[in-house]
Amino acid sequence: MRATIAIFIDAYRELNSRKLFWVVLLISLMVVGMFACLGIDSRGFTFLHWSIGVGFINTAVMSEAVFYKQFLFTELGVKFWLGIIATILALVSTASIFPDLVSGGSIELVLSKPISRLRLFFTKYAAGLLFVTLQVGVFSVGSFLVIGFRGGVWEPRVLLAIPIVVLFFSYLFCVCALLGLLTRSSIASLLLTILIWFVVFILSASQTGVTVMRSMAEERVRLLEEDIARRERELERLQGVEQAPSLAAVGNSILVASKVSRLEDRRKRLPGAKSALRNVIWIDRGMRGVKAVLPKVSDTKDLLERAILTTEERERLIRDAEREMSSIDMGGDDEEIRVDMGKVQRQAIERKYANPVWWIVGTSLAFEAVVLGLCAWVFCRRDF
Amino acid sequence: MPAPVATGAAARFDGEWVIDVRNVDKQYKSGLLGRGRVHALRGIDMRVHRGSVFGLLGPNGAGKSTLVKILMTVIRATRCDGTFLGAPVGDKATLRRVGYLPEHHRFPDYLTAAQVLDFYGALSDVPRADRRRRSRELLELVGLTNWSDKKVRVFSKGMRQRLGIANTLMSDPDLVVLDEPTDGVDPVGRRDIRNILARLRDERRTVFLNSHLLSELEMVCDRVAILVQGVVSSQGTIEELTRHSRRYEIEVGQESPAAVAAAVSSLSMNVPLSVSGAIVTIRTDDPTAIQPALDALRARDVVIRGVRPARASLEDLFMQAVTDPGTGRAIAPGAASAARGEAGNAAREGLGIETGARS
Numbered sequence: 055m056r057a058t059i060a061i062f063i064d065a066y067r068e069l070n071s072r073k074l075f076w077v078v079l080l081i082s083l084m085v086v087g088m089f090a091c092l093g094i095d096s097r098g099f100t101f102l103h104w105s106i107g108v109g110f111i112n113t114a115v116m117s118e119a120v121f122y123k124q125f126l127f128t129e130l131g132v133k134f135w136l137g138i139i140a141t142i143l144a145l146v147s148t149a150s151i152f153p154d155l156v157s158g159g160s161i162e163l164v165l166s167k168p169i170s171r172l173r174l175f176f177t178k179y180a181a182g183l184l185f186v187t188l189q190v191g192v193f194s195v196g197s198f199l200v201i202g203f204r205g206g207v208w209e210p211r212v213l214l215a216i217p218i219v220v221l222f223f224s225y226l227f228c229v230c231a232l233l234g235l236l237t238r239s240s241i242a243s244l245l246l247t248i249l250i251w252f253v254v255f256i257l258s259a260s261q262t263g264v265t266v267m268r269s270m271a272e273e274r275v276r277l278l279e280e281d282i283a284r285r286e287r288e289l290e291r292l293q294g295v296e297q298a299p300s301l302a303a304v305g306n307s308i309l310v311a312s313k314v315s316r317l318e319d320r321r322k323r324l325p326g327a328k329s330a331l332r333n334v335i336w337i338d339r340g341m342r343g344v345k346a347v348l349p350k351v352s353d354t355k356d357l358l359e360r361a362i363l364t365t366e367e368r369e370r371l372i373r374d375a376e377r378e379m380s381s382i383d384m385g386g387d388d389e390e391i392r393v394d395m396g397k398v399q400r401q402a403i404e405r406k407y408a409n410p411v412w413w414i415v416g417t418s419l420a421f422e423a424v425v426l427g428l429c430a431w432v433f434c435r436r437d438f
Numbered sequence: 439m440p441a442p443v444a445t446g447a448a449a450r451f452d453g454e455w456v457i458d459v460r461n462v463d464k465q466y467k468s469g470l471l472g473r474g475r476v477h478a479l480r481g482i483d484m485r486v487h488r489g490s491v492f493g494l495l496g497p498n499g500a501g502k503s504t505l506v507k508i509l510m511t512v513i514r515a516t517r518c519d520g521t522f523l524g525a526p527v528g529d530k531a532t533l534r535r536v537g538y539l540p541e542h543h544r545f546p547d548y549l550t551a552a553q554v555l556d557f558y559g560a561l562s563d564v565p566r567a568d569r570r571r572r573s574r575e576l577l578e579l580v581g582l583t584n585w586s587d588k589k590v591r592v593f594s595k596g597m598r599q600r601l602g603i604a605n606t607l608m609s610d611p612d613l614v615v616l617d618e619p620t621d622g623v624d625p626v627g628r629r630d631i632r633n634i635l636a637r638l639r640d641e642r643r644t645v646f647l648n649s650h651l652l653s654e655l656e657m658v659c660d661r662v663a664i665l666v667q668g669v670v671s672s673q674g675t676i677e678e679l680t681r682h683s684r685r686y687e688i689e690v691g692q693e694s695p696a697a698v699a700a701a702v703s704s705l706s707m708n709v710p711l712s713v714s715g716a717i718v719t720i721r722t723d724d725p726t727a728i729q730p731a732l733d734a735l736r737a738r739d740v741v742i743r744g745v746r747p748a749r750a751s752l753e754d755l756f757m758q759a760v761t762d763p764g765t766g767r768a769i770a771p772g773a774a775s776a777a778r779g780e781a782g783n784a785a786r787e788g789l790g791i792e793t794g795a796r797s
Contacts, residue, residue: 060560064546071548159544163605166510166538167561168530437466437513 057169058177065181069147069188078143078189085135086196093204094121115374120367122205127197127212128359136219137355140189142248144223145230148182149244152234161438171434179231179426186223190216211362218358225349225418226251228425235432251351258352261341262402268338269401270393271331277391278324285317320391349418353409360407368407376400451523451535451612456644457486457509459520459527464504464513464668478504479515480668486661488612489642491635493655495752496665497760497768502648503541505665506617509646510538523613534563537606541617541648543598547591551582551601554590555608562609569608576604581630595622603631614638615646620654632658656752664759666769671759676752683750684723688731691741692716701734716743723747 069075093100094116098108116125155161155178164174194215202208229250233243292310363371380396462482468474479501486492496502507513511528518527525532545554552573559569577586580600590598599622606614620628635658638645649655655662656676663673672679690698702713707730710721718735720728728745735742750758762769 056563056565057561060557064549064557067553068546068548157544159540159542160546162507162510162512162538162540163543163545163558164561165512166533166536166540167558168533168563169561170530435514438507 057167058173061174061177062181062184065178065184068151069185072147074143074147075185078140078147079192082135082140082189082193083196085131086193086200089122089126089131089197090200090204092126094118116370117367119201119205119207119209120363120370122201123207123209123212123362124359124367124371127201127215128362131193131197132215132219132358133355136190136193136215137222140193141186141223141226144186144189145226145244145247148185148227149230149234149247150240151178151182152231153238153240153243156235156238156433156436156438158438165438172430175430175433176426179227179429182227182231183220183224186220186227187216190219209362214361215358218354218361221415221418222351222354225351225354225422228422228429232425232429232432235429235436254348254351257341257345257348258350261338261345262406264334264338264341265405266398266402268331268334269398269405270395271327271334273393273398273401274391275324275327275331277393278320278327281391282317282320282324285313285320289313289317323391346417347421349421350414353406353414354418356406357411357414360411372400372403375403451488453524454488455485455521456488456613457484457492457520457522457646459484459509459518459522461517461519462505462508462515463517464501464508465516478668479508482665482668482670484663484670484673486644486646488644489639490660491639491645491647491658493659493662494646494648494665495650495652495655495662495756496671499667500665501668502665503617506538506615506646506648510536510615512540534609535612537609537611537614539602539606539614539616539619541621543602545590545598545601545605547589550587550589551577551593552586554601555605558605559608564609568610572608572610576607579607579634580604596624596627599623600627600630603634611643613644613646615648617648618650619647620649620651628654652752652756662752664756666760672755679755680749681723683754685719685721685748686725686728686745687748688718688720688728688735688745689743690716690718690735691743694738694740697738697740698735701731701738701740705731705734707731719748 091102094111094113095105096113097105098112099106111121111125155164165171194213197215198209198212201212226247230243230247233246234240237243237246289310292306292313360368376396376399378396379399380394382395460483462479462484464477464479466476466478468476482501482505484505494502494505504513508515508518509522509527511530511533515527520527522529523532523535546557549557555573555576556569559572560566564572573586574583577583580603582597582600582604585593585597590601593601599619603616603619606616619631623631632654635645635647639658639660645658647655647659659676661673661675662679664671698713698718702711702718705711707720707727709727711731712719718731720731722728725747732742732745760769761767
């Protein structure tokens with residue numbers, strides 16, 4: 055235990071000696087300060103006592119609580135600042151931990167101590183996460199106070215950002231640790247980690263896109279089938295009407311012919327739509343399979359949104375997104391079988407929320423466990 | 439040097455052999471797929487007695503650091519029998535009783551000297567109160583008291599080396615392993631380090647020293663081993679290793695070389711005798727054996743300027759061990775080759791040295 059405490063104290067001293075740690079902490083505090091200065095009223099944004107009128111965001115669109123919790127804290131603070139900028143800075147600060155540990159002249163000093171390599175590795179790893187924990191801790195506590203004082207809502211679930219962001223960072227840090235052990239280079243491990251992060255992000259974004267396409271294809275098949283069924287019933291009704299030869303009968307037969315033609319057109323389209331749906335389902339399953347073994351970086355960050363927004367607040371956000379997307383006209387089709395993008399958007403969001411937390415966290419932690427297992431194997435078996 | 443090296447050793451190792459290893463073998467994988475093999479150590483046998491100062495020497499690439507790193511668990515041996523402080527080699531708990539100064543060690547430069555000692559002391563499981571006390575004492579011992587609160591990054595190489603020596607003593611160890619301890623240290627610092635080593639020996643601690651500075655090893659070591667291309671070329675006390683090179687040198691006046699030649703040729707001694715310029719060399723360590731030679735020289739009125747006992751220096755032993763007798767050139771550095779085995783054997787035979795001698 056004495057050795058473990060010493061490694062943690064050393065990690066703090068190391069962080070303390072790095073200017074970047076204090077720079078990031080300072081910027082975090084400035085971001086929180088900026089949040090405190092921002093607000094909304096009936097006209098738009100406010101900055102201190104100035105009001106800036108904008109149409110798309112005001113108290114009619116969202117409440118002050120949602121503005122602070124969802125817009126400022128979750129979207130800007132966590133997803134953008136902590137999730138991207140601060141994460142990159144944290145990786146820059148921590149990328150050298152393992153290359154420094156295994157560098158010649160340094161590793162001999164620690165490996166020759168009565169501490170097992172496994173314990174040494176995992177203690178160093180945990181100490182590396184200390185960086186992000188302190189950063190997110192300061193940011194989240196600051197944001198909690200801002201949301202409380204400015205938004206009027208004392209929301210302790212905001213502090214869930216600490217474990218969620220640390221969890222998200224740990225997915226990247228374990229990759230960085232493995233690359234650091236293999237390459238012994240801070241720069242190489244940093245750049246490769248960011249590259250892998252980018253690839254995972256692209257795969258995740260592509261999978262989301264494919265999910266939207268799947269919803270569109272499903273909706274299109276459903277609309278076609280419903281339209282065909284409706285037309286068949288209508289045609290049956292028209293053909294069932296016994297009429298004496300007359301002008302009306304001629305008109306009716308022309309109408310029937312027209313309906314038959316439309317029906318045949320729909321029937322011709324249906325196999326193509328079903329085939330497209332089958333294809334997109336296969337692609338979606340394939341991408342879900344690939345995504346299952348990778349860390350869910352975006353989904354993990356979205357967990358915070360799930361945690362801090364009430365059901366009503368979330369439903370309102372979905373409705374807004376649905377309304378926004380409904381205005382998009384995909385064109386091409388007749389009105390009866392035109393896909394409503396708003397509905398597709400709602401399905402995509404609901405499908406995203408339908409992913410259970412255990413699946414998001416569990417599969418990501420499984421990835422992390424595998425990578426850390428590899429790290430431990432490399433570290434314990436290597437001759438230095 | 440006012441402060442004691444250490445105090446209150448709790449459970450001291452009381453076995454006879456601090457290091458008693460056999461068949462130490464290390465093969466490194468090489469090549470892209472790891473199919474190649476580099477044989478760094480080839481079945482080393484080594485014993486280090488408790489309370490002795492043991493010197494390990496050898497040319498670059500001989501495997502000295504590999505052997506030390508195997509003992510310190512930094513490298514895993516391909517094979518290693520025997521014990522280290524009474525436990526199997528690789529036992530982590532044993533390292534509590536060992537202080538180790540690696541060659542080219544690098545302390546975190548954001549720490550002060552006192553923090554370095556505190557951190558590595560904690561890793562060695564030294565209680566906090568002991569760390570504080572020992573830190574003060576040891577910094578005083580190595581002459582860094584006024585630098586205890588200064589960051590290591592501002593230290594010169596010699597100061598870092600002194601700090602490294604202090605660090606090895608933090609855990610009040612039974613065994614101190616020093617890899618090139620005087621590297622980068624000025625003459626005053628070297629003398630201080632030698633004094634520390636002498637004190638450690640007086641306290642019955644064992645010191646395992648790995649150095650290129652042969653004259654320094656000669657001054658402090660009880661026993662030495664010469665490692666060449668992964669095998670122990672020779673091992674023993676300096677007395678044992680130089681027994682066959684002991685001789686008496688008689689310095690004579692240059693006035694009558696003919697008289698010297700006549701005196702030498704008249705002698706019928708059963709020890710080798712040779713004349714080179716003004717020096718008559720008699721290969722014996724028995725002073726009575728040279729008396730007939732002195733009598734013969736004096737009988738021919740040869741002036742005797744001096745008589746002195748002589749023996750090969752550690753450097754002579756080292757050079758002979760690393761020289762290929764066939765070519766007269768130094769054996770190539772690096773891991774052993776098939777040809778080296780023969781050359782090494784021939785060199786050892788030339789020296790009359792026992793191979794891999796067990797004491």
